[in-house]
Amino acid sequence: MTTDPVIAMPDQWLQMYGQMVRIRAFEEQVNELYTSGKMPGLAHLYIGEEAVAVGTCQALRRDDYITSTHRGHGHCLAKGAAVDRMFAELLGKEPGYCHGKGGSMHIADPETGNLGANAIVGGSTGIAAGAALSAKLRGTDQVAVCFFGDGALGQGLLYEAMNMAALWKLPVIYVCEHNRYGEYTPAGEASAGDPQARPAALGIPTDEVDGQDVREVYAAALRHVARARQGGGPGFLLCHTYRFRGHHVGDINRSYYRSHNEEEQWARERDPIRLLGLGLIQQRMADAAALERIERDVRAEIAAGLEFALAAPYPDPGEVTHHVYA
Numbered sequence: 001m002t003t004d005p006v007i008a009m010p011d012q013w014l015q016m017y018g019q020m021v022r023i024r025a026f027e028e029q030v031n032e033l034y035t036s037g038k039m040p041g042l043a044h045l046y047i048g049e050e051a052v053a054v055g056t057c058q059a060l061r062r063d064d065y066i067t068s069t070h071r072g073h074g075h076c077l078a079k080g081a082a083v084d085r086m087f088a089e090l091l092g093k094e095p096g097y098c099h100g101k102g103g104s105m106h107i108a109d110p111e112t113g114n115l116g117a118n119a120i121v122g123g124s125t126g127i128a129a130g131a132a133l134s135a136k137l138r139g140t141d142q143v144a145v146c147f148f149g150d151g152a153l154g155q156g157l158l159y160e161a162m163n164m165a166a167l168w169k170l171p172v173i174y175v176c177e178h179n180r181y182g183e184y185t186p187a188g189e190a191s192a193g194d195p196q197a198r199p200a201a202l203g204i205p206t207d208e209v210d211g212q213d214v215r216e217v218y219a220a221a222l223r224h225v226a227r228a229r230q231g232g233g234p235g236f237l238l239c240h241t242y243r244f245r246g247h248h249v250g251d252i253n254r255s256y257y258r259s260h261n262e263e264e265q266w267a268r269e270r271d272p273i274r275l276l277g278l279g280l281i282q283q284r285m286a287d288a289a290a291l292e293r294i295e296r297d298v299r300a301e302i303a304a305g306l307e308f309a310l311a312a313p314y315p316d317p318g319e320v321t322h323h324v325y326a
């Protein structure tokens, strides 16, 4: 565990622990909703990767921006969205963040600076550049974090956007969630070379962290955010992580692209929630009872949020063309 005094604050770690537990519990419930046929559309679970979203968003202000991916529930919750309205959105209900029209892959929440999940791999890189350019032109010190997977390293838009961000010194932090697979393809079969060499070639400072250790992610995110906020331009954070579940909720049999042993080992040894919990107990910042209390509170919040969403009305069919752009 880091001994940096600036970030060795028990309350903050417990808050981050709670956020990770909230994301995990939310998504376990999403899996239930999907497999019991209650949820329309598809869902890509973030289980296993929670430390990346939570460590990064903890370094942000509410008025900072994020852009997200198809695996976006964790980003959304970590930036401050409420579970009841998120469940409602996933179920296509009126009180959802996009009045039920966005679903899992298109939740946006401008109030918390979330410019939206995005089903187009790499698609949000242009949006993040735009948000950062806008902040710069308006003379604010907001920053934009652009989350994307290793699969997006093969998308041209990412490089066009990073090039302009580097030239114009835009306050964007690129957070690559390297979970080793793009759908069913190992990353090494899809992108060549070292992921950090690419932003480095554009003069963008890079960092590489253990994405299962929220303390490392947070410390690195703080550095990048501070530099971007002070006009130092973009940064790139490579986070090594792993999705514990399938590419999407229906990806049950995964043995043809990754082994059961590999999955088991990550779940046993590299669970970000357990790692933080153990660290907090070892450092006497929390005891097991405190962590259990957090989990109980989160489970109650999830149950209440789900009940709210299940009982909520669907939007009026007459509104089908409202808030829709083409």
Ligand SMILES: Cc1ncc(C[n+]2csc(CCOP(=O)(O)OP(=O)(O)O)c2C)c(N)n1
Binding pocket: 070, 071, 119, 120, 121, 122, 148, 149, 150, 151, 152, 177, 179, 181, 182, 183, 247
């Ligand atoms: C432009 C584009 N190409 C292909 C797809 C199909 N697709 C959806 S998710 C995905 C894999 C993305 O992998 P990665 O970016 O590493 O994110 P991860 O799913 O691992 O979080 C692909 C190829 C898409 N949605 N958009």
